[in-house]
Amino acid sequence: MRPFEYHNPVRIVFGAGAFKRLGDAAAAIGAHALVVSYADEPELTKIVQRGVQQLADSGLRVTPFFQVQPNPEVQMVQRGVQAARDNGVDCVIGIGGGSVMDTAKAIAAGVEYRGGDLWNMVNSRHDRQQVVPPETALPTLMVPTLAATGSEMNNCAVLSHRERGEKSYIWSDCLFPRTAILDPRLTYTLPRLQTACGGVDTISHVMEIYLNGQDQTDLLHAWQEGLMRTVIENLPTALADPRDRQAREELMWCATCAINGWASPGDPWTPMHQIGHVLTARHQVNHATSLALVMPAWMDFFKTAKPERYFRFARRVMHVDPHRRTREQIIDEGLEAFRQFIEQAGLPTRLSQVGIARDQLDPILEDVRRISFNARGQLASNPPVTEQQLMTILEKAL
Ligand SMILES: [Fe+2]
Structure with missing residues (x-):
């Protein structure tokens, strides 16, 4: 085997019904959450509404950011960063699939980013010399509603840049979520x-x-x-x-x-x-x-x-x-x-x-x-x- 270092600090809460623990888990990482989800997903809307209610019941303030599209674009992330800053949130919660979770991570890092244009965070690119990886981020909590990208337990996010015609990665240890709630029941209504x-x-x-x-x-x-x-x-x-x-x-x-x-x-x-x-x-x-x-x-x-x-x-x-x-x-x-x-x-x-x-x-x-x-x-x-x-x-x- 090749030598390696391994570090993964994500706390996993797994099981049918685990979604009920969202409020308590969120209260452990912040008091005012930017909740990130998709723009148009009728089935998911019910899940997100349940999540928002649980957060309120646990005493958290919630700022919604329901603007995510598949293959999230850096311009959309910038809007999320602005919403997070304008409202003074102290944590970011992603409820959705990989695009939502990656957006939540990128916003959490973007709020604290000092490297200029958010696209400078992207590591995997030909002009590698411009990369300024994020070093700090707001704490995040992920609730995947689709078993797919695994973003809930890693330190990566994938972003796209329409004008450049590129889709590529950010990775940094500051992107590890604090907690991921994995409730398989949330996937029952997937198309x-x-x-x-x-x-x-x-x-x-x-x-x-x-x-x-x-x-x-x-x-x-x-x-x-x-x-x-x-x-x-x-x-x-x-x-x-x-x-x-x-x-x-x-x-x-x-x-x-x-x-x-x-x-x-x-x-x-x-x-x-x-x-x-x-x-x-x-x-x-x-x-x-x-x-x-x-x-x-x-x-x-x-x-x-x-x-x-x-x-x-x-x-x-x-x-x-x-x-x-x-x-x-x-x-x-x-x-x-x-x-x-x-x-x-x-x-x-x-x-x-x-x-x-x-x-x-x-x-x-x-x-x-x-x-x-x-x-x-x-x-x-x-x-x-x-x-x-x-x-x-x-x-x-x-
Ligand atoms: Fe993949």
């Missing part, structure tokens, strides 16, 4: 597509590391396989019966554990996400769909470079029967089963299905190169990916 997207995003967070990270680590690979397998087994159940409590519990805890650092110590790379972010920024496909479009092609390209890993994936995650099959056939069946899993969940797996054609690949490649390639002209991964290889992967994805 089917959002449930599916959450499951696929969760798998991608683990798969990134499983396929593209370090090689010598039995425990991590077993942990990663268990996370992916649990999502693959429980997502169809949740899609068939949205109120299946156990399936919702499994999906929610998997999403958190997939990207809180436990599955990835020593492995900082998420190359498939780098491609996905460009697809989202350029073609407005949602986050999970962007990954569904990249993963099968990426796997098909690298299966011969890392046959042992792909063999393990086919056997231990996709349960391919090895009887009378060559190793190559087992690997291919595993990849095909994974593609079918994504499609049965309702997401496309080919760029052509979302209207992206061959003549649109060059700008995609150019953006990945500009935003995410390292000084050696490669996309960091194991093995690293060259420009030419990336084009081959994109062509496979058509």
Whole structure:
């Protein structure tokens, strides 16, 4: 295993009914909360209203900021920072999915930011010299209503910049939430597509590391396989019966554990996400769909470079029967089963299905190169990916 340091201070309150503890948990971090949520989500509005009532019952003042859109833009975050400053809040509470939680984090850091334009906080970018990471932030509390991004238990946020056409990361230890309340019941009313997207995003967070990270680590690979397998087994159940409590519990805890650092110590790379972010920024496909479009092609390209890993994936995650099959056939069946899993969940797996054609690949490649390639002209991964290889992967994805 690679050497690593690990630190995660987030207090987790997990379980069906845990949402009732919002008031007490919030009172422990502040007295006046900016409550961050989406602009237009009718089902979520009921949950947010319950949350606001609990906060009031616990004696907190509440300033609402219900302006979040998917793929939150830095300009919107700036409005949230202004609302937080104008009203003198002392904590930020996010109730919603990844976009809400990332916005809440960015606002909390933005209120105390002294580095100029908020976009200067973004770490992952080609003009790295301009980065001024945030060092302090208001305390935050997260209530995820979707099992997906894992933002509730990590120190990252993803922001977009419309004029630049970029979507990228802030990370800083000041972004760790103080508390996350994980109540699987809050996911019972999710639309089917959002449930599916959450499951696929969760798998991608683990798969990134499983396929593209370090090689010598039995425990991590077993942990990663268990996370992916649990999502693959429980997502169809949740899609068939949205109120299946156990399936919702499994999906929610998997999403958190997939990207809180436990599955990835020593492995900082998420190359498939780098491609996905460009697809989202350029073609407005949602986050999970962007990954569904990249993963099968990426796997098909690298299966011969890392046959042992792909063999393990086919056997231990996709349960391919090895009887009378060559190793190559087992690997291919595993990849095909994974593609079918994504499609049965309702997401496309080919760029052509979302209207992206061959003549649109060059700008995609150019953006990945500009935003995410390292000084050696490669996309960091194991093995690293060259420009030419990336084009081959994109062509496979058509
Ligand atoms: Fe993701």
